Amino acid sequence: MxxxxxxxxxxxxxxxxxxxxxxxxxxxxxxxxxxxxxxxxxxxxxxxxxxxxxxxxxxxxxxxxxxxxxIATEVAEEWPARLRRAAVADVYEVRMLVEVQAARLAAERRTPADLEALKAALAARRAAAAGDDAAFVDADIALHAAVVAAARNPVLTDLFAEFVPALRQGLIDLLDLRGPDRNPGDASHAGLVTAIEKFDRQAASRILHEELAATLRALQKLSASPSTLSPHDG
Known part of the structure; x- marks a missing residue:
């Protein structure tokens, strides 16, 4: 009893x-x-x-x-907890699927206010390039979040927000290795904003796919190094 x-x-x-x-x-x-x-x-x-x-x-x-x-003997692990435990490269692959489609939708649906937010986020990313790695990653994520927001789909927005904690430290670790280019990817990000401004769906999705694929390859190479910290160390 x-x-x-x-x-x-x-x-x-x-x-x-x-x-x-x-x-x-x-x-x-x-x-x-x-x-x-x-x-x-x-x-x-x-x-x-x-x-x-x-x-x-x-x-x-x-x-x-x-x-x-x-119907089950164990409580299913919650999605945020699973993301925190996942390898950052695995999370990044899923992020690509979500965000490339978001870029296509943003190029269809963006409003003048969305475009202003995108241009402001691009300027903030450029300004953050002079700062430390964490500030630059945060500014980069903010720009990508503005792209997703312009897709006008609240489910995509919420899903992207779930990815951010799992991605952030891995991207900071990656930037620890950046060379003299303190603003990597500036041209592609500017091209992405321009494509969305011009309602060019194909260009927006292509540019973002190429940008994210390059970062994914770098993350996979980084994670394969025996001296590399895990995404949640440090």
Whole structure:
């Protein structure tokens, strides 16, 4: 029997442990609320809240007219946590898929306000070239974020924002190796803004693909070096 408080949290944890231990394998129908309430020594409302919490965690699924079934034995890892654990080059490959399409959409949908934001971000990137690597990476990411914002798709905007923490340190590590060119990629970024200004979808997507592909190759080379820090060290 569970202790008096907090009952819902304790019931949720108890059932989670039972599922993880294999008492209720995937595909198993759980006992009814009345039976679970009696087993746990709590009310049916507490059991109901615990089942709702476990369904929200992806472990259970309620099927109307059939009952509640186990669909997983472990809580799925949240997307931000998975990105933080991933290799920066792997994240970058997915970023390319997202952002190249965003550039194409931006060249279709950009507004005058979007264009102003893009030009301001390009100027800020150039100004940041004189500063340290972190400031330059932040300015570069801000420009790319402005491109994604101009695509006018909130899902793309949110997805790009999820990538940023996983990418930032890897890009800073890469810039540690930059030579005399303190503003790498300036011409391509300027060309990207111009293509979006002219509503040139093909040029925008091509320029951005080439730019991101070059950076990806550099990241892959960097990560292959035995002396390289992982994206989350430092």
């Amino acid at each position: 569970l202790r008096p408080s907090p009952l819902v949290d304790q019931a949720t944890q108890h059932l989670r442990e039972e599922i993880a231990a294999g008492r209720y394998p995937v595909g198993t129908k759980l006992p009814g609320e009345t039976t679970l309430a009696k087993t746990l020594g709590v009310g049916r409302s507490t059991v109901r809240e615990a089942l709702r919490a476990l369904a929200g965690a992806g472990l259970l699924q309620a099927r109307q007219g059939s009952g509640v079934f186990v």
